[in-house]
Amino acid sequence: MTLKVYLSGEIHTDWRDRIIEGASGLDVSFSGPVTDHDASDDCGAAILGREENKFWHDHKGARLNAIRTRRGIGEADVVVVRFGDKYRQWNAAFDAGVASALGKSLIVLHGPEHQHALKEIDAAALVVAERPEQVVQILRYVLTGALP
Numbered sequence: 001m002t003l004k005v006y007l008s009g010e011i012h013t014d015w016r017d018r019i020i021e022g023a024s025g026l027d028v029s030f031s032g033p034v035t036d037h038d039a040s041d042d043c044g045a046a047i048l049g050r051e052e053n054k055f056w057h058d059h060k061g062a063r064l065n066a067i068r069t070r071r072g073i074g075e076a077d078v079v080v081v082r083f084g085d086k087y088r089q090w091n092a093a094f095d096a097g098v099a100s101a102l103g104k105s106l107i108v109l110h111g112p113e114h115q116h117a118l119k120e121i122d123a124a125a126l127v128v129a130e131r132p133e134q135v136v137q138i139l140r141y142v143l144t145g146a147l148p
Contacts, residue, residue: 003143006076006099007032008069009092010084011040015109015132019080022136026143031072033065033091040065065091073098078142080135081125083110083118093121100124107135 005028007016020030034040044051044060051057069091073079079099081092099106108125109132110118122128129135137148 001027003028003139004075004077005030005139006072006079007082008073008079008095008099009082009109010089011035011037012084012086015082018132019135019139022133023139026139028139028143031076033069033072069095070098073104074102076104078105078107078139080107080109081121083108083114083121085111085113096121096124107138109135 003026005019007019007030011033016030016032016035023030034043041058041061043064044062045057047064048060051060073095076099079095081096081099083089083092096106096108106125107127107129108118108122109129111130115122127138129138140146140148
């Protein structure tokens with residue numbers, strides 16, 4: 001049976017590609033949010049109509065993205081949430097909360113510099129990893145029992 005993994009969070013680095021490439025050959029399917037920043041921000045206005053007020057523009061987009069995110073997390077067996085170094089990822093914190101509330105197996109991915117700031121989110125996770133390669137090793141272990 002295929003392990004369904006939702007890759008959430010930071011969109012400015014190649015961490016998703018590293019996990020997907022590393023998991024090649026494993027029985028894993030990956031999904032995630034729209035990672036084109038402009039498309040994600042503008043989806044509501046593009047589909048539902050332009051907004052002059054930036055708040056309502058963002059509001060429309062956030063609500064459409066929430067439908068996609070809830071569906072993806074709901075269908076996943078494992079949710080990986082990445083917090084990056086340069087940007088505030090409030091959406092990643094939301095996704096971690098949704099995954100936790102739905103009882104999903106949550107892996108949080110971030111560097112040691114975020115340990116204190118993310119301590120409550122880390123406490124909700126089953127695993128906290130620092131590198132995408134560790135996530136691949138976790139997936140391999142879950143599926144096969146093999147250690148690195």
